[in-house]
Amino acid sequence: MSEITRRDFVTNATLGITASALNLKAFAVSQNAPARFEVASIRPSQPGATAQQAHFSPSFGVTDRFDAEAVTVGDILDMLNNWQLGRVLGGPAWMRTDRYDIHAKADTPISSEERKSAVQALLTERFKFVAHQETRDIPAAVLLAPKRPVGLKPAAGGETPSMHVDARGDPVFVATPMSTVTNYLAQMWHLPVVDQTGLTGTFDFSLAPSAIEHVRGQTWGDLVREAMLDFGFKVEMRKVPLQVTIVDRCERPSEN
Numbered sequence: 227m228s229e230i231t232r233r234d235f236v237t238n239a240t241l242g243i244t245a246s247a248l249n250l251k252a253f254a255v256s257q258n259a260p261a262r263f264e265v266a267s268i269r270p271s272q273p274g275a276t277a278q279q280a281h282f283s284p285s286f287g288v289t290d291r292f293d294a295e296a297v298t299v300g301d302i303l304d305m306l307n308n309w310q311l312g313r314v315l316g317g318p319a320w321m322r323t324d325r326y327d328i329h330a331k332a333d334t335p336i337s338s339e340e341r342k343s344a345v346q347a348l349l350t351e352r353f354k355f356v357a358h359q360e361t362r363d364i365p366a367a368v369l370l371a372p373k374r375p376v377g378l379k380p381a382a383g384g385e386t387p388s389m390h391v392d393a394r395g396d397p398v399f400v401a402t403p404m405s406t407v408t409n410y411l412a413q414m415w416h417l418p419v420v421d422q423t424g425l426t427g428t429f430d431f432s433l434a435p436s437a438i439e440h441v442r443g444q445t446w447g448d449l450v451r452e453a454m455l456d457f458g459f460k461v462e463m464r465k466v467p468l469q470v471t472i473v474d475r476c477e478r479p480s481e482n
Contacts, residue, residue, distance in 0.1 A: 292328070293329050364466070
């Protein structure tokens with residue numbers, strides 16, 4: 227697993243949860259004249275900008291804006307792909323290193339799904355972005371539940387889906403489907419996570435990685451994995467056929 231600090235995990239986890247409704251379909255502009263940003267500023271971030279400073283806002287809801295600070299093209303593609311890192315392949319190396327500040331505005335408010343299409347159109351226009359999708363056998367973590375974990379409680383009606391961390395930094399899930407959990411783990415572990423638990427519906431539960439004795443060299447992601455096993459889940463590493471996005475072309479952005 228890639229090295230990741232607890233702070234990175236907590237900071238980025240919310241992005242994974244709030245972006246979980248997005249699903250990357252295609253990058254070509256639709257013939258149905260999808261929503262687009264009429265005005266967009268794309269500038270290189272300040273020298274020394276880091277992944278810890280990267281953020282998107284807003285991630286969901288109806289709005290006329292899309293703002294991103296200190297993000298790479300790779301970050302944007304991961305967001306559009308449900309934060310399932312490892313399912314976007316190819317493209318130039320700078321896609322994962324060059325950071326940009328992006329501020330875009332539409333003429334009228336647009337929904338989360340429409341904003342996804344508008345961001346895709348923005349990539350096409352300003353980064354000359356072209357990609358296609360294929361099914362490939364790639365390494366992934368497969369999440370299983372041989373027996374339903376005792377601590378997994380069906381969510382009560384009317385609960386708002388959310389994820390937060392408690393005073394110890396441990397993750398707490400409220401009214402959360404397993405698809406969101408796998409997206410959350412994929413972002414933290416930096417590889418695709420596939421749900422094969424067979425669990426449907428939404429659940430309330432929490433993990434306790436902070437209670438696990440830390441061994442030298444372990445990351446926070448390693449401790450979360452141990453907490454998942456203690457909770458009653460099972461994680462297997464194997465190659466599975468998954469749809470991936472192959473980047474055919476991407477150029478540094480045109481001038482504003």
